[in-house]
Amino acid sequence: MLTKVIEQAKIDRFARWMGHAERIVIVAHVAPDGDAIGSSLGLWHFLNSQDKTVNVIVPNAFPDFLRWMPGSKDVLLYDHYKEFADKLISEAEIICCLDFNALSRIDAMADAVKAAKGKKILIDHHLYPEEFCDITISHPNISSTSELVFRLICRMGYFNEITKAGAECIYTGMMTDTGGFTYNSNNREIISELLSKGIDKDDIYRKVYNTYSESRLRLMGYVLSQMKVYPDYHAALISLTRNEQGRFDYIRGDSEGFVNIPLSIKDVVFSCFLREDTEKPMIKVSLRSVGTFPCNQLAAEFFNGGGHLNASGGEFYGTIDEAKKVLERALEKFKPLLNAKG
Numbered sequence: 001m002l003t004k005v006i007e008q009a010k011i012d013r014f015a016r017w018m019g020h021a022e023r024i025v026i027v028a029h030v031a032p033d034g035d036a037i038g039s040s041l042g043l044w045h046f047l048n049s050q051d052k053t054v055n056v057i058v059p060n061a062f063p064d065f066l067r068w069m070p071g072s073k074d075v076l077l078y079d080h081y082k083e084f085a086d087k088l089i090s091e092a093e094i095i096c097c098l099d100f101n102a103l104s105r106i107d108a109m110a111d112a113v114k115a116a117k118g119k120k121i122l123i124d125h126h127l128y129p130e131e132f133c134d135i136t137i138s139h140p141n142i143s144s145t146s147e148l149v150f151r152l153i154c155r156m157g158y159f160n161e162i163t164k165a166g167a168e169c170i171y172t173g174m175m176t177d178t179g180g181f182t183y184n185s186n187n188r189e190i191i192s193e194l195l196s197k198g199i200d201k202d203d204i205y206r207k208v209y210n211t212y213s214e215s216r217l218r219l220m221g222y223v224l225s226q227m228k229v230y231p232d233y234h235a236a237l238i239s240l241t242r243n244e245q246g247r248f249d250y251i252r253g254d255s256e257g258f259v260n261i262p263l264s265i266k267d268v269v270f271s272c273f274l275r276e277d278t279e280k281p282m283i284k285v286s287l288r289s290v291g292t293f294p295c296n297q298l299a300a301e302f303f304n305g306g307g308h309l310n311a312s313g314g315e316f317y318g319t320i321d322e323a324k325k326v327l328e329r330a331l332e333k334f335k336p337l338l339n340a341k342g
Contacts, residue, residue, distance in 0.1 A: 002154060002189065005142065010135050011155045017094050017119050018156075023053045025092035025118070029100035030059040030107040031252065034208065036099040037062050038173020039123070039145040041071045043096060045166030046153050055092075057085050059107045063253020068207045069172060070165035078109050085112070092118040097133055099145040101126040123148050127296070127306050140308065143184045146173025150190055159193070167197035172204055179260050180205065183290065183310040209257070219248040223258055229265065233331040233338045236262035239274040239320055250278070259286040269293050270338060274316070274323050283316040283323045293337055302330040 018024075024047055028036035040056045047054045057076045066072060078085045089095065089112045101124050103110040113120070120133040125145055129138040142148055150170050153162060162170075171194045178185040195201060222244070228237045240255060248254070259273035270293055273286040285303045287295040289310045296312040299305035303326070305314020316323040331338065 002151060004155070005139055006137055006148070006151055006155060008155075010137055011152065013135055014121055014152070015156050017121075018047070018050065018052075021052065021093040021119075023088075023092050024055075024094045024096065025089055026054065026056045026096045026098060027089075027106055027109060027113060028056070028058050028098045029105040032058045032060075032062040032099075033256070034066060034176025035144045035146050035173040037066050037069060037072065037075070038169045038171075038176065039098045039149045040075070041069055042146055042162075042166050042170035042173065043098065043123075043149050043153075044071055044074075045163055045169065046158065046161060049161045049163065049166075055088050057088065057109065059109050061252050063256055064213075064251065065208055065211055065253060065256070066172070068211075069169050071169070082108070085109070089113060089116050089118075092116060094118055095120045097122045097124070098149070099124055099126075101129040101138065103130065103132055123152065125308075143187055144174045144177035146170045146177070147187055147190060149173075150194070154193075162197060164198045167194045168199050168204060170194060171199055171201065172208060175204065176208060177311075179257075179288070179311070180209070182260075183288070184308050213251075213254070215249045216254045219245075219250065219254055220258065220261075222248065223255070224261065227262060229262070229268065230328075230331060231267070233270070233335055234267050235270040235272070235331055235338060236265060236268050237272045237274070237324065237327060238262060239324070240276065241320055242276040242278055245276070245278060259288050263288060263290055270295060272327055274320055274327070276320060281317070283318065283320060285314040285316055285323070287312045287314070293334075298330050298334055301333075302326055 026040045028040045044054050044056050060079045076085055095118045121135040122133040123137045125140055125142045127140045129136055223238050259271050262268055262271040270289045275284045277284055287299050289295040294309055296307045299312035299314040303314025303316055307313055
């Protein structure tokens with residue numbers, strides 16, 4: 001029996017909406033990751049089983065290693081088909097906003113979603129959700145948005161309607177947002193339920209983590225060769241400039257998961273990955289930790305970000321070298337906690 005995380009009134013309200021709606025749009029955040037695509041496609045498969053007309057729209061492309069997922073070929077890229085996407089959003093009776101907590105996270109799609117007349121539901125697990133939806137299902141203590149989608153479907157009484165394809169998508173979202181179930185992960189019952197749908201967890205892991213391009217592997221080797229370890233802080237830093245990405249024919253998603261690798265070093269409990277964005281003049285900051293070190297607090301205080309205890313992110317407007325100096329100030333500030341967990 002699943003614990004009741006989502007408020008019953010919100011579940012009942014969404015169920016009523018769904019019963020009367022025909023056209024539904026699902027949207028997720030810019031640079032969609034495994035949880036954004038997994039939760040969106042998991043919900044897409046379910047709603048299709050209810051004879052709805054459903055479209056998944058994301059701001060831009062997602063990584064190649066997620067394109068095996070059932071339904072991924074039907075995901076509409078907003079930056080390629082803006083006019084058509086705007087029409088679908090404006091005509092939708094329900095808009096499901098998945099895996100983001102603010103309209104700014106869907107970039108150029110924000111205006112269309114904000115102006116749309118359809119009912120809106122937010123399903124997300126990030127801190128501090130903005131109030132732009134009629135229903136807000138926000139639970140930062142839950143591992144992933146994909147888990148929340150699973151819980152919503154089951155609590156509405158539709159577990160039997162979850163197909164193998166839908167289960168594969170939900171499982172992928174949960175797996176990728178917990179580093180292969182190594183952090184923020186306490187959902188064995190849900191995993192068991194998904195496995196009962198006949199999915200092959202080992203094959204999913206291989207497709208996501210072991211089907212990369214040669215250029216990604218060479219990029220990984222280069223990044224690790226430049227890694228800096230801070231023994232006094234039990235921390236490690238990796239970085240990637242725009243020029244370095246160009247040298248390795250970087251495509252979106254090639255650096256996915258890199259931030260987790262330094263955590264395999266003995267005594268390292270905190271890892272930071274700084275990457276120059278290829279489209280905007282900014283540094284993307286990814287943070288991971290093990291144990292109880294609160295990388296979300298560090299993200300909020302030093303990088304205008306946030307997230308979860310062991311998995312957080314932020315942004316920095318400046319150079320890589322300037323971002324490194326900020327990180328080093330942060331390490332000094334958090335040194336007592338880092339040493340306590342070393």
